Amino acid sequence: MKTGVFFSLKWKIAVLIASVFLLSYSFFSYLFYLDANDDFLRSRQNIQKQYKKIASALTKDSFSVLEQFAEVLSAVEISKQVDSQYIAEVNSVLDKNWQQWQFIWGLENAVFFNKKAEPLKQWGVELDSSLLLVKQVLTTELPVYQTICLDTCFQFVVIPVMDQSKVIGAFGISRSFADLVIEYKMATGSDLGLFVKDEALQANRWPYKISVLTNAEYNLALLSSITQENSLDPFSETRVVSYKKRFLEISTFPVHSSVEDNPPFFISIDEITAEKNAVFTNLKTIWLYGILSFLFSLALLTLTLFFSFRRVDKFTTALPLLAEKKYREFRTELKYNTDAMLGYDELDLLNFTALELTDQLEGLEQEVKQNIFQLVEQGENLRNERNFIQQLINVAPILIFTQDDNGSILSINQAGISELERERSLILGDIFDNFIPETEVKHLSQLKQLRAGKVLNNIKIDGVLITPSIEEHTVSWIHSIVKSDNDNKPLVILSLAVDISERKKIENQMVQIATHDQLTGLSNRHDFQIEYSRAIATAKRYGSELALFYLDLDNFKIVNDTQGHEAGDKLLKWVAKTLLGVIRETDILSRIGGDEFTLIMPNSDLQGIMNVAIKINENLKALDFSAGGQHFKISCSIGIAIYPKHGGDEQILLSNADSAMYQAKKLGKGRYCIFGQKV
Numbered sequence: 001m002k003t004g005v006f007f008s009l010k011w012k013i014a015v016l017i018a019s020v021f022l023l024s025y026s027f028f029s030y031l032f033y034l035d036a037n038d039d040f041l042r043s044r045q046n047i048q049k050q051y052k053k054i055a056s057a058l059t060k061d062s063f064s065v066l067e068q069f070a071e072v073l074s075a076v077e078i079s080k081q082v083d084s085q086y087i088a089e090v091n092s093v094l095d096k097n098w099q100q101w102q103f104i105w106g107l108e109n110a111v112f113f114n115k116k117a118e119p120l121k122q123w124g125v126e127l128d129s130s131l132l133l134v135k136q137v138l139t140t141e142l143p144v145y146q147t148i149c150l151d152t153c154f155q156f157v158v159i160p161v162m163d164q165s166k167v168i169g170a171f172g173i174s175r176s177f178a179d180l181v182i183e184y185k186m187a188t189g190s191d192l193g194l195f196v197k198d199e200a201l202q203a204n205r206w207p208y209k210i211s212v213l214t215n216a217e218y219n220l221a222l223l224s225s226i227t228q229e230n231s232l233d234p235f236s237e238t239r240v241v242s243y244k245k246r247f248l249e250i251s252t253f254p255v256h257s258s259v260e261d262n263p264p265f266f267i268s269i270d271e272i273t274a275e276k277n278a279v280f281t282n283l284k285t286i287w288l289y290g291i292l293s294f295l296f297s298l299a300l301l302t303l304t305l306f307f308s309f310r311r312v313d314k315f316t317t318a319l320p321l322l323a324e325k326k327y328r329e330f331r332t333e334l335k336y337n338t339d340a341m342l343g344y345d346e347l348d349l350l351n352f353t354a355l356e357l358t359d360q361l362e363g364l365e366q367e368v369k370q371n372i373f374q375l376v377e378q379g380e381n382l383r384n385e386r387n388f389i390q391q392l393i394n395v396a397p398i399l400i401f402t403q404d405d406n407g408s409i410l411s412i413n414q415a416g417i418s419e420l421e422r423e424r425s426l427i428l429g430d431i432f433d434n435f436i437p438e439t440e441v442k443h444l445s446q447l448k449q450l451r452a453g454k455v456l457n458n459i460k461i462d463g464v465l466i467t468p469s470i471e472e473h474t475v476s477w478i479h480s481i482v483k484s485d486n487d488n489k490p491l492v493i494l495s496l497a498v499d500i501s502e503r504k505k506i507e508n509q510m511v512q513i514a515t516h517d518q519l520t521g522l523s524n525r526h527d528f529q530i531e532y533s534r535a536i537a538t539a540k541r542y543g544s545e546l547a548l549f550y551l552d553l554d555n556f557k558i559v560n561d562t563q564g565h566e567a568g569d570k571l572l573k574w575v576a577k578t579l580l581g582v583i584r585e586t587d588i589l590s591r592i593g594g595d596e597f598t599l600i601m602p603n604s605d606l607q608g609i610m611n612v613a614i615k616i617n618e619n620l621k622a623l624d625f626s627a628g629g630q631h632f633k634i635s636c637s638i639g640i641a642i643y644p645k646h647g648g649d650e651q652i653l654l655s656n657a658d659s660a661m662y663q664a665k666k667l668g669k670g671r672y673c674i675f676g677q678k679v
Contacts, residue, residue, distance in 0.1 A: 014302045021297065025290055033283060040279050044272065048238055048251050051188055055266050058180050058187075059155075059255060063145050066157040069105055070143075070173045072649070091121055097651065098123045104529075106179050108154055113138075113170040125154075125174075134158055137170045147255055149196040153177050153211040153264050177212050185214045190270040193219065194255070196263075211264065219269055222248065240272065247276045399465075399475065399497035402482070404490055405451045407432045419499065421468050432495065435466045443477070450479055450493060465497065474501045517591045519569055520576035528590035528598055535588070535600050536650050539643055546643040547609045549599035550657040551579075551616070551636045554669040556595035559625075559632055567627035575634065578619050582612060597636075598657075606642075606674075613638050613672035621670065635670030637661055646675045 094110060101107060102124060109124040117134040137144050143159040156174040160167050177194050184192040193213030213219050222243050238251035249270045254263050399416040403409050412420075412427050420427060420435065436443055440463045449455045459479040467473055475497040482492040515527035523531065532548075539546040553575060560568030572595070579589055579597065588600040601609065620634045639661025647653035656675040664673035 014298070017301060018298050021294055025294055029287060029290060032286065036279060036283060040275065044238070044249060044275075047270075048249070048268070051184075051190060051251075051268055051270070052253050052266075054187055055184055055192065055253070055268070058183055062155055062175065062180050063157060065105070066155060066173050066175060067143055067145075067159060069101075069107075070157055070159045070171050093651075094121075094123055106175050107173060108176050109156075109172075109174040111172045113158075113172065115167055115169050117170070120169075134170050134172075138167050141167055147264055148174065149211060149264055151211075153194050153196060155180075181212055181214050188270075190268055191215045191219055193267045193269070194264055195267055196265070208265075213267075215269075222269070223267075226250070240276075245273075246271060247273045399495075399499070401432065401495040401497075403432045403493050403495065405493075407447070407451065410492065416497075419465065419467060419473065437464050437466060440464070447479060447493075450481065451491070453481075453491070456481065462500065465499075472501070473499055474504050476500050520572055520591050522576050522580075522597075523588065523590035525590070525592040528588075528592055531588050531590070532598075532600060532654075533650060535602055536643060536653070539602060540648075544603050545605070545645070547599075547601040547604045548641050548643070548653055548657045549597075549601065549613070550639040550641075550654070550661040551597040551599065552661055552665065553595040554635045554637060554665075555632055559627060563627040563630070570627070571625060571632075571634070574623055574625060575620065575636075578623060579616060582615050582619055604642075609640060609642070609674070610672075613640065617670045617672070637665035637669065638672035639664055639675065640672060641675040 091112070094112075098110070107124060109122060109126070111122040112120045113134050114120055115138060117131055117138060133144055133146055137158045137160050141160045141162070143157060146156040146158070148154045148156050154174040154176050156172060158170050158172040161169045161171055181192040181194065184190070191214040194211040195208040196211060197207060198209035210216075210220065210223070222241075225243060226241055238249060240247060240249050242248075249268075249272050251268045252265050253268075254265050397415060399419055400411075400413040401409055401416060402411045409428055409430050409432055412424065417424055417427065433444060433447070436447075438444075443461050443463050446455065446459045446461065450459055460477070462474065462476050465473045465475045478496045480494050482494050484492075515524060515530075516522065517524045535546055538544075553571075556568065556571060559571050572591070575597075576589075576591065579599070583589055583599060584601070586602060590598045590600075592598055599612075601612065616638065617635050620636060623634045625632050625634055639657045639659065641647060641653050641657035641660060643653050646656045660673045660675040664671040667673070
């Protein structure tokens with residue numbers, strides 16, 4: 001018998017396996033941390049790329065709006081035979097409408113240059129424009145974009161003014177970046193600012209001046225704190241900073257203007273505290289569960305080893321009886337003889353009986369039993385996992401289908417059965433295309449290509465799901481091929497769908513609120529501008545006439561002042577309903593102010609226009625409107641301008657209709673006046 005300190009084999013194995021478990025868990029936890037961190041960084045990189053695309057698109061759209069406005073103004077149909085006369089006309093139009101256009105278009109400055117690139121007159125904020133830039137426009141006869149940064153930054157567009165293929169001057173228009181950063185904030189939820197290098201701050205750690213910034217109070221304090229500790233290079237990569245227990249992602253990128261020597265930069269500030277905390281929380285949870293699992297496994301392993309090696313002790317003591325095939329004595333020894341547990345190492349005892357053949361047989365039997373137990377346990381685990389996955393599919397709030405390459409439905413979850421309102425047995429085996437409207441040609445064509453293997457990527461498309469319900473179900477589909485390691489296995493297509501009907505309803509309601517007057521239900525001023533521009537473009541394209549009515553209620557102020565706003569609102573609703581009963585379905589009626597309405601009549605002749613004007617006042621005068629015990633006569637003064645006879649431009653035509661309305665009002669209530677004609 002060997003001498004020395006006794007250290008049980010079960011504890012040796014327990015310590016060894018515990019060490020392996022601990023090292024393995026630490027290694028895989030570290031790999032998981034790196035992978036989670038990489039996923040988070042990749043996700044943020046993709047988001048930042050998208051944000052940069054949004055900022056670039058908003059900048060281009062803003063420049064396009066300025067260019068379109070400048071082109072519309074430069075295309076005013078007035079005499080261009082004499083340069084000075086044309087310039088005077090343009091000055092008159094701008095002087096008259098500048099404040100209105102400044103409010104509607106968000107303009108900051110307008111300037112008119114003669115053909116020598118000399119500024120003749122400016123409206124709004126005075127900006128120092130580049131002489132070379134204006135000369136470039138006059139030479140190339142092409143519009144040029146520029147970003148001008150003084151105390152704040154402006155978008156500036158210069159376009160040539162042409163007359164009979166000859167440049168007679170240039171027109172510049174500008175607007176600030178304030179609307180752009182607000183639109184960016186609404187689109188992304190992140191803060192956006194604009195900054196430019198300032199020579200006066202060259203000695204500072206961050207020699208840049210902020211031009212405009214959303215959430216300025218908080219973000220300026222943030223930038224001040226960051227730049228005091230670190231330099232913030234606009235050409236560096238995106239960085240994450242911690243400020244007042246909040247994580248913020250800051251990135252800078254150029255505006256990409258084409259002509260400025262000292263280009264401005266955008267700075268995007270996105271709070272990612274929730275995302276960071278979520279990642280940390282998930283990692284902590286996984287680490288905690290892993291440690292608990294490790295401790296539980298270690299305890300279970302120790303307990304298992306303890307009892308297992310206790311049996312090994314008994315087996316070792318009883319092996320001579322087993323070799324003699326004294327099975328009863330062998331079992332008795334295992335059950336009652338416990339003296340052999342003291343003073344010996346299990347490995348030493350196994351060595352004493354290693355020559356016995358029964359030891360090999362007993363080991364083989366134990367190995368077979370263990371394998372059977374593992375197989376049973378694995379089979380049970382597989383059944384449990386399969387049942388769990390099936391339960392997840394059935395309770396998932398999305399529609400899940402599988403179909404073969406012929407479109408036959410192989411399986412469907414409970415959400416799909418509820419949506420289709422049919423029995424499972426009636427759905428399985430049916431053709432998937434039967435639940436897609438025939439009008440969705442693109443959807444059906446893509447499915448056909450996917451089944452034929454011509455398309456390997458996922459198909460994402462919105463469409464309608466055919467169900468017995470009267471209400472239409474709009475769903476968002478994702479179709480993908482279920483890949484299998486077995487090439488001989490038939491093709492299976494997985495189709496997932498989410499019912500987005502409620503979201504579509506909300507979107508339609510939001511459009512209704514944005515484009516219609518909430519009191520009368522008529523188009524509002526914003527929608528009128530869109531429809532008016534579209535109607536003018538259509539009339540110009542087909543060479544047809546268009547009548548624009550400008551209506552103003554005669555007694556509305558008296559009703560509103562004497563009887564209160566409630567009576568005034570009631571009168572406006574009556575008037576809107578009455579006007580809708582007079583006009584055609586193709587006409588467009590809008591409420592653009594308190595008691596002001598407009599009516600667009602496309603494809604109209606003079607007699608029809610006069611009949612509608614007369615009928616409007618006849619129906620209004622027939623209204624029996626009373627409020628506060630007092631009866632009021634209702635009528636309106638109507639001004640009418642006809643395109644293109646009374647103006648080939650939207651603003652001129654609208655201005656002439658307004659002038660005609662005031663002319664009708666001067667001649668008495670309930671009158672109409674066509675521009676340039678007597679009542």
